[in-house]
Amino acid sequence: MSDRPLKLLLVDQDPIFRLGLRVALEEFPNLQVVSEAETDTAVLQTLAELALQDPTSVDIVILELGNSRSVQSQQLGLQLCQQLKAQYPNLPVLLLSSLQDRGLLMAAKAIGVDGYCPKGTPLSELVTAIQQVAAGYSHWYESEQRDAENKRRGNRQNVSGFALTRRLTKQLENLRSSGIAQIDANLAAVTAQLQTPGLTVLERAVLAGQRRELLTSRWLVNHLLATPARAQINEQRQSKLFEELPSHTNISTNSALAPSDLTQTQNAPSLLSPRALQATLFASCINKLQYSLQNVTDIALEIDILRPDKKRELLYIILQKVADALDELRNSQIDVQQLPEIKNKILYDLWREATIEFFGKFSRVKIGNTFVEIVNVLLQSAGVVQVEILNKIPLVRELFAYLLFQTDLVVDNKNYPAVSFEAKEQAEILLENLLIQIANSVMQPLLNYLADVEDIKHNFYDRNLVSSREIERFRNDLSWKYRLRNYVTEPKAIFESRYELFVFAPRGIAKVSIYAPRTQELRELSGIPLFITLGLEFGDAIAPRLQSLLSFLGSGVVFVLTQIVGRGLGLIVRGILQGIGSVSLLEGKNRKL
Numbered sequence: 001m002s003d004r005p006l007k008l009l010l011v012d013q014d015p016i017f018r019l020g021l022r023v024a025l026e027e028f029p030n031l032q033v034v035s036e037a038e039t040d041t042a043v044l045q046t047l048a049e050l051a052l053q054d055p056t057s058v059d060i061v062i063l064e065l066g067n068s069r070s071v072q073s074q075q076l077g078l079q080l081c082q083q084l085k086a087q088y089p090n091l092p093v094l095l096l097s098s099l100q101d102r103g104l105l106m107a108a109k110a111i112g113v114d115g116y117c118p119k120g121t122p123l124s125e126l127v128t129a130i131q132q133v134a135a136g137y138s139h140w141y142e143s144e145q146r147d148a149e150n151k152r153r154g155n156r157q158n159v160s161g162f163a164l165t166r167r168l169t170k171q172l173e174n175l176r177s178s179g180i181a182q183i184d185a186n187l188a189a190v191t192a193q194l195q196t197p198g199l200t201v202l203e204r205a206v207l208a209g210q211r212r213e214l215l216t217s218r219w220l221v222n223h224l225l226a227t228p229a230r231a232q233i234n235e236q237r238q239s240k241l242f243e244e245l246p247s248h249t250n251i252s253t254n255s256a257l258a259p260s261d262l263t264q265t266q267n268a269p270s271l272l273s274p275r276a277l278q279a280t281l282f283a284s285c286i287n288k289l290q291y292s293l294q295n296v297t298d299i300a301l302e303i304d305i306l307r308p309d310k311k312r313e314l315l316y317i318i319l320q321k322v323a324d325a326l327d328e329l330r331n332s333q334i335d336v337q338q339l340p341e342i343k344n345k346i347l348y349d350l351w352r353e354a355t356i357e358f359f360g361k362f363s364r365v366k367i368g369n370t371f372v373e374i375v376n377v378l379l380q381s382a383g384v385v386q387v388e389i390l391n392k393i394p395l396v397r398e399l400f401a402y403l404l405f406q407t408d409l410v411v412d413n414k415n416y417p418a419v420s421f422e423a424k425e426q427a428e429i430l431l432e433n434l435l436i437q438i439a440n441s442v443m444q445p446l447l448n449y450l451a452d453v454e455d456i457k458h459n460f461y462d463r464n465l466v467s468s469r470e471i472e473r474f475r476n477d478l479s480w481k482y483r484l485r486n487y488v489t490e491p492k493a494i495f496e497s498r499y500e501l502f503v504f505a506p507r508g509i510a511k512v513s514i515y516a517p518r519t520q521e522l523r524e525l526s527g528i529p530l531f532i533t534l535g536l537e538f539g540d541a542i543a544p545r546l547q548s549l550l551s552f553l554g555s556g557v558v559f560v561l562t563q564i565v566g567r568g569l570g571l572i573v574r575g576i577l578q579g580i581g582s583v584s585l586l587e588g589k590n591r592k593l
Helices: 016-023 041-051 069-088 102-111 123-134 142-153 156-194 201-224 228-244 260-266 274-287 308-332 336-359 375-381 382-388 396-405 421-449 453-459 470-497 518-521 528-593
Strands: 006-011 031-037 060-063 091-099 115-118 364-367 368-373 410-411 414-416 497-506 508-515
Touching: 006 016, 006 041, 006 123, 016 031, 016 274, 016 308, 031 308, 031 414, 041 060, 041 069, 060 123, 069 102, 091 123, 102 115, 115 123, 123 336, 156 201, 201 375, 228 414, 260 528, 274 308, 274 421, 308 336, 308 375, 308 396, 308 421, 336 375, 336 396, 336 421, 364 453, 368 375, 375 421, 382 421, 396 410, 410 421, 414 421, 421 470, 421 497, 421 508, 470 497, 470 518, 470 528
Parallel strands: 006 031, 006 060, 060 091, 091 115
Antiparallel strands: 364 368, 410 414, 497 508
16 A cells, blocks of 8 residues: 555535545645545445446545534434445545534444544644554544543543643644634735736735745744644654755755745745645635635626526536546646647546536426436537637646646746746636636536526526526627627737636636737638738738828818918908907097097
């Protein structure tokens, strides 16, 4: 087992928790999440399918024992544990549960469950527990085990001393965790602001300074308020850091690093493996999915019709499918040169798997007097989806090459080394655009064929878009979007050598533009798109001359009006006024006579 990574099966009813746990565990090269399940039926089915492929395909099951809201679910969790140990007696089971009821835990232990960790256990301790249980040992939450041993021994003095030490340690750890949580929240906010398009140089400099200060504060809190166990972990991480530093950095273990330098070095992607780099990137994306998902661009998106919770759920599913695809590509040991050949197949599989999981493989709706399976209807639009959306997603090959092989990123006419923080930022933009575009592709067939089905409107749509009139208006907006994109927007973007990407911003889904050479696409344009680019070129060519001509004509008109017409009118008016004055004078003299 030491020659290969431990293969894990995650079982939890919360898909968001499963995704977060998976991302966290994949930072460790000796751990591999091979599958996930939500229900007891799915667990047994998954294990049966994996056992047919390879009897050693799962090394340990990590299981949530029901939930705290339902006693029935807790009993079902115990029954599942019993079934697992009956059918697979040699398969270790580790409970990772929010439950801390001693009776339930003792029942689980009596059934044969091999270990237990509460949710919220530090990641390093959880990994240790996983390794111990997978190796055939039992691991039950350490503090409870010590309490039980001390009570059995009857040593009240040791119990009170241990309880006091544990209380102080816990308070110190709570202070540290609370401080780190506040700093991380502010750090996430500042990082999000740094990624907002259109910042001035001064604003970016101020935000970068705030970020450095928060990183330094995090390092100080993490070390000054560290418990003995935490301090040992920090020392191990620091020593490992120095061992992994490249030789050209010329840093010895005797050299002194500033806290901010050390923090930045610890967080630098250069020290991460491709798996850890992927985990860091996905964790950042998960945090951004907590933002508002309202579309703040001027372009209609298919996912705009979804309720916010459904929109977020779909994006989570796609992110998980991207992680699965990356794992599959790693296991197949493909070469970086193969990515252009299989890119379209990867995108198609992502769309298909996300569609099946989001709507349900066997979900049906009633149309007229017959029931139809949603997925079967949607998957028939594969060709249209591939041409209209999937094939048009930019820089997919570059993103996958970066995540799989840590290749440099060439984005916005710049070469970003894979080890740089800037490369990670650019990869985040590409990943976010990929998620949004695949989500659009999942919704497009639904809007084409099943948009006005009442069950679908009730289960998926935003309440402001459930009327037939609003749905038709929304579909018309999408139709015009595709017409404008195919005939005007896309040719213009090609001619201007740029891509427009959708990203997650604090205010919602925003749009950014990046530079990209598109000479080959420009040569392949024909028909109306080609006419549009020629019109743009003609406009660029004639605009300065036309402006000069209009400026000249305008100056001439102004000269004629002011110098000739104006002066002529002035003389005429002056003569009239002088004539009127002369008449008035003669009339006055006649009166005197």
